[in-house]
Amino acid sequence: MRLLPAFLMAAGLALAQPGAQKKGAPQQRDLKYETLENIDTPVAGKVAVPRSYAVVIGVSEYKNLEQKLQLRYTERDAEAVYSILISREGGNFPAENVHKLIGPKATLAGIRRELEEWLPSATQEDDRVLVYFAGHGFVRAGRVFLAPSDFDPGKPETTGYSTEALGAAFGGRIKGKWKVLLTDACHSGAVTSDTDVRTINSRLLDLNRSLFSLTASRDREQSFESPEWGGGHGIFTYYVVKGLEGEADESKDGVVTADELTAYVQRNVRDASGGSQNPTVGGSFDNAMLLAFNPAGASLGAPPPPKFGTLIFEANMDGVEMFLDGKSIGVVNKGKQIRQPGLTPGIHQVKAVRMGYEPDGPREEMVYPGHETTITFKLLIPRRRPKAALDKFDNAVERYQRARGPEEYRRAVRDFEEVLSLDGTYSQAALYLARGWRDLNDYDNAGKFFKKALDLDPDYVEARATYGGMLFDIGDTQEAIRQLNMVIQRDKNHALAWYLLAQAYRIREMYDQAVEAAENAIRLTPANGEAHFWLAEGLRMKGQHQRATAEYQEYLKLSHFDSSGIEKFGYYAIGFKLFRKKRAGSTDVWRELRSMAYFGLCECERMLNHYTAAIAFCQKALSFDRNDPYTHFALGVNYTMQFQTTGDMSLLPPARKHFATMLALNSEIAEADRAKLYISRIDSALRAN
Numbered sequence: 001m002r003l004l005p006a007f008l009m010a011a012g013l014a015l016a017q018p019g020a021q022k023k024g025a026p027q028q029r030d031l032k033y034e035t036l037e038n039i040d041t042p043v044a045g046k047v048a049v050p051r052s053y054a055v056v057i058g059v060s061e062y063k064n065l066e067q068k069l070q071l072r073y074t075e076r077d078a079e080a081v082y083s084i085l086i087s088r089e090g091g092n093f094p095a096e097n098v099h100k101l102i103g104p105k106a107t108l109a110g111i112r113r114e115l116e117e118w119l120p121s122a123t124q125e126d127d128r129v130l131v132y133f134a135g136h137g138f139v140r141a142g143r144v145f146l147a148p149s150d151f152d153p154g155k156p157e158t159t160g161y162s163t164e165a166l167g168a169a170f171g172g173r174i175k176g177k178w179k180v181l182l183t184d185a186c187h188s189g190a191v192t193s194d195t196d197v198r199t200i201n202s203r204l205l206d207l208n209r210s211l212f213s214l215t216a217s218r219d220r221e222q223s224f225e226s227p228e229w230g231g232g233h234g235i236f237t238y239y240v241v242k243g244l245e246g247e248a249d250e251s252k253d254g255v256v257t258a259d260e261l262t263a264y265v266q267r268n269v270r271d272a273s274g275g276s277q278n279p280t281v282g283g284s285f286d287n288a289m290l291l292a293f294n295p296a297g298a299s300l301g302a303p304p305p306p307k308f309g310t311l312i313f314e315a316n317m318d319g320v321e322m323f324l325d326g327k328s329i330g331v332v333n334k335g336k337q338i339r340q341p342g343l344t345p346g347i348h349q350v351k352a353v354r355m356g357y358e359p360d361g362p363r364e365e366m367v368y369p370g371h372e373t374t375i376t377f378k379l380l381i382p383r384r385r386p387k388a389a390l391d392k393f394d395n396a397v398e399r400y401q402r403a404r405g406p407e408e409y410r411r412a413v414r415d416f417e418e419v420l421s422l423d424g425t426y427s428q429a430a431l432y433l434a435r436g437w438r439d440l441n442d443y444d445n446a447g448k449f450f451k452k453a454l455d456l457d458p459d460y461v462e463a464r465a466t467y468g469g470m471l472f473d474i475g476d477t478q479e480a481i482r483q484l485n486m487v488i489q490r491d492k493n494h495a496l497a498w499y500l501l502a503q504a505y506r507i508r509e510m511y512d513q514a515v516e517a518a519e520n521a522i523r524l525t526p527a528n529g530e531a532h533f534w535l536a537e538g539l540r541m542k543g544q545h546q547r548a549t550a551e552y553q554e555y556l557k558l559s560h561f562d563s564s565g566i567e568k569f570g571y572y573a574i575g576f577k578l579f580r581k582k583r584a585g586s587t588d589v590w591r592e593l594r595s596m597a598y599f600g601l602c603e604c605e606r607m608l609n610h611y612t613a614a615i616a617f618c619q620k621a622l623s624f625d626r627n628d629p630y631t632h633f634a635l636g637v638n639y640t641m642q643f644q645t646t647g648d649m650s651l652l653p654p655a656r657k658h659f660a661t662m663l664a665l666n667s668e669i670a671e672a673d674r675a676k677l678y679i680s681r682i683d684s685a686l687r688a689n
Contacts, residue, residue, distance in 0.1 A: 049092040049293055050178070052128040055114045056082045056100040059135035064152045064159075073225045074134035077184065077237035078102050080230075081132045083489065084244045086482055089294045091130075091244060095481040096508035097122070105516075106135070108148040111161050120173035128290070129176040134237060137185030146185055170211050178289045180258075184216040184236045212258050212285040214240075214265065216277070228339045231330040235272050236279055239265045242342050244292040245327070247308075256292035258285060268308060268342040309367035310341040312374040315352055320379060321459040321490075323351040323362070328458060328490075337374075343367045352377035353459055358425075389422035393429055400432060403439070412436040427456035431463045438470050446470060461487050465497045468504075477504045495524035502534040506541070514538035529558030533593060536600055545604040552597045552604070559590065595624035599631050602638070611642040632662040633671045636678060649689055656682045 058078025060071045082100050085091035099118065101110045115131065123129055136147035138156060145151075145160030152159040170179055216236035229238040240261070242248075248256045248264035262281045269279050313322045318333040324340055325348055332338050344367065351361030358381040365375055385393075396415035403409050416433035419426055434449035450467035453460055468483035481504050487497035499521035505514035518535035521528060536551035598621035605614035618635045621628065639655035642648070659675040659682075666672070 049290065050126055050128045051124070052091070052093045052097060052130070053119060053123055053176075054085050054091075054093050054098045054130040054132070055119065056085070056098060056102070057106050057111060057131075057133045057135070058100075058102045059106045059147065059149045061103065062136065062147065062149060062151060064150070065136075069136070071135065071225070073232045073234055074184070075102050076232055077134045077225075077234050078132065079489065080233065080241050081134075081182070081237060083485060084241050084292070085130070086485070088479075088482070089246070090292050092293050093130075094508075095478055095485075096505075096510045099512070104149050106149045108150055108159055108161060111146075111148055112165075115161075115166065115169045116173065119169070120175070123175040125175050125177060127176040128178040128180070129174055130180040130182070131170075132182045134184040134234060137183075146183075178286065179211045180289075180291065181211055181213040182240060183213070184234050211283040212289060213282040214262060215280050215282070216269075228337075229272075230340065231332070231338050235269050235277060236265065239268045239272075239342050242268075246292070246294040247342055247344060248292075249294065254293060254295045255290055256294070257287065258289040258291060259287040261291050264342070271308075272341055308342050309345055309369055310339065310372040311343060311348065311350070311365060311367060312372060313338045313340065313350070313352070313377065314374065315377045315379065317354065317379060320352050320354045320377060322377070323349075323353070323458060325349050328486075331459075331490075341372075345369045350375060351458075352379060353457060354379050355457060355459060356383055357381060358383050383425070385423050385426060389419050389426060389429075392422060393419045393426065393432075396429075397432060400436065406440060409436050409439045413440070425456055427453045427460055427463065430456060431460070431466065434463075434470075435466065443470065443474050459490065461491050461494060461497075464490075465494060465500070468497065469500050472500055472504050472507075477507050480504050481508070493524055495521050495528070498524065499528060499531050499534070502531065502538070506534055506537050509541070511538045511541045515542065527558060529555045530593065532558065533597055536597070540600055540604060543607075545607045549601060549604045552601045555597050556594065559594065591624045595621045595628060595631070597621075598624070599628070599634065602631070602634055606634070606638055606641065609641075611638050611645065614638045615642070627665055629662040629665040629669060630671070632658040632665065633675055636662065636675065640678060640682075649685075652682050652686060656686075 056078050058075045058081075060073070060075040062070060078100065079102065082098060083090075085093045085098050086095045099114050101107075101114065119129060133146055136151070138145055138147060138153075138160065140156040140160075143157070144163040145156055146163075146166070147160055150159060166181075170181070216234065225234040226232075229235055230241075233241075243261045243264040244256055246254075246256065248260045250260055250263070262279075266279050266281075269277050311324070313324075313329070313332060314337045315322075315332050316334060319331060320333075321331050322329050322338055324343075329340060330338050346367060347364045348367055349362050350365050351359055351363070353359040357379040360377040360379050365373065367373065392415065396412060396419060399408070399415065400412040403412055413433060413436040416429050416436060419429035420433065423429070430449050430453035434446045434453060437443075437449060438446035447467075447470075450463060450470065453463040454467070457463070464483055465487045468480045468487065471477070471480035471483060481501065484497045484501045484504065487494050488501070491497070498517045502514050502518035502521055505511070505517055515535060515538040518531050518538060521531035522535065525531065532551045533555040536548045536555060539545075539548035539551060598617045602614045602617035602621060605611070605617060615635060615638045618631050618638060621631045622635075625631070636655045636658035639651045639658065643651040643655065656679055659678050662675050663672055663679075
């Protein structure tokens with residue numbers, strides 16, 4: 001029995017390293033043991049975006065502050081910053097490297113965890129690191145604090161996040177060649193009696209000499225927020241986002257530098273506030289620090305004039321989405337306006353769209369330095385389709401929905417191509433044509449027609465959500481997250497977008513976001529069993545094994561039917577079927593997911609030291625997928641662990657059998673070396689007995 005200590009040590013390591021998976025394994029099984037590496041992003045020319053990390057914090061409602069001290073737009077500001085940071089035409093931050101703490105999630109414990117644990121553990125010396133905070137700042141006895149969502153004005157020292165802690169994190173723990181702090185912490189309303197805006201700003205600007213710090217205001221100034229700025233933003237953040245979108249790129253080389261963003265934000269905020277708010281920069285930093293990259297905005301022309309202009313958008317009906325230079329700037333209702341200041345002088349493209357109407361635009365509007373121009377959009381013409389196109393479309397959709405094989409999908413493609421030949425503006429036909437190409441595994445053509453559908457109707461959230469689903473299915477989870485994030489910015493109650501985001505975040509190892517997205521999907525569609533599955537996956541990876549167990553069980557209950565029967569169609573209609581007909585044709589996705597759910601239960605029970613239950617669940621997983629090497633490995637480990645607790649030698653032969661089966665199925669995965677070690681030790685133990 002000298003073998004026992006060695007087994008105990010090895011078993012303690014087994015399955016505890018989910019990042020050890022080698023690349024090349026099937027994507028679905030990578031959900032068990034995966035590693036996704038972040039590398040520098042190569043971009044056009046000689047520009048290279050370094051590996052980048054960010055934490056975005058925004059608090060509007062404070063549970064311990066009176067109503068007059070609540071803020072209106074800080075959470076919306078934080079969402080806007082998050083969106084531009086993960087955009088490929090903006091910050092170029094990988095989505096999984098941007099953690100956001102917004103609203104109730106922005107607790108003191110959460111802020112400490114992100115700034116003092118996650119960023120120091122993730123960053124390296126050549127990285128770019130950004131922290132954004134929008135909310136209240138306050139002073140107590142000369143010390144400056146940022147206010148988390150659970151801040152208590154009666155206990156500022158123990159419920160606020162001090163600038164000393166922030167400076168220590170940036171200066172001594174967080175690594176990186178470029179460090180950025182953007183703060184909008186001086187909104188109107190004194191939080192404590194001795195809150196002094198001058199003290200707040202001076203401390204934020206002098207945290208660390210290697211830090212680029214840009215604050216919303218200076219001295220005793222307050223930072224302002226208003227519905228006039230992009231439909232509701234703080235003035236400072238509005239111009240930060242516009243600058244990162246490319247408006248600050250005065251050199252027109254496609255790069256927004258620290259100097260360019262500073263100049264742009266300072267000039268525009270000062271002008272917009274009539275001189276009453278002046279953003280201030282601090283720290284000793286590389287002036288050429290790359291903050292955003294937008295290659296589409298690069299040109300060889302002369303820099304624009306130093307003055308900027310403003311466009312004001314209004315419409316003749318409710319629910320009209322406005323576009324400026326191809327980007328959505330929000331939805332406006334009749335009698336309301338969206339104000340877009342800080343625009344470079346010259347020609348800009350504008351458009352207004354609403355589903356069911358012919359768009360107004362795109363057309364060109366001139367922006368004049370120092371001037372405001374109001375544009376009134378009139379959507380007057382209901383979109384009329386030729387009867388032949390309508391009839392053809394209805395018949396084509398009916399046939400598409402019955403399609404199962406390649407020939408039927410090719411017929412669907414021909415049908416929808418004919419519809420578009422009859423009416424080139426038929427966005428729904430473009431969407432279904434994209435779906436047909438997707439079901440034929442022709443993702444280039446599918447992407448082309450998804451984009452056409454969105455070009456025709458930019459507010460077509462179904463098309464954008466479906467496009468995001470395809471991107472996720474082909475492995476482009478970064479772009480999938482960007483597209484799906486745009487959907488939920490447009491429609492917070494889009495259940496399918498939340499459900500797909502839960503999967504994408506899980507794949508990218510963004511477990512907090514995966515859990516939040518799955519919870520939103522379940523809130524909107526409680527009967528979507530797969531949403532419970534992805535919630536369970538996120539919880540398991542966060543170590544919340546008991547709660548994960550309940551969610552796996554809920555998934556199994558909601559998906560309990562014969563996959564060969566007619567009910568399977570309804571099941572797939574809310575899950576994989578909608579986006580993965582190609583998989584359904586060759587693999588029973590229902591069986592695959594049930595295998596994974598039982599594997600998840602096996603893992604949860606193992607982590608709770610319930611080895612008998614774990615073995616039963618892993619055996620159940622094998623009843624759905626006999627050739628899964630991970631489940632065989634997990635069974636071998638569980639038999640080994642049970643042997644450790646009972647000393648029952650009869651458990652070793654089945655343990656060896658499952659390790660050997662795992663190696664026969666796939667000897668290349670990272671667990672193979674441990675399986676070989678286990679087999680060697682089991683053989684020694686059996687010979688000794």
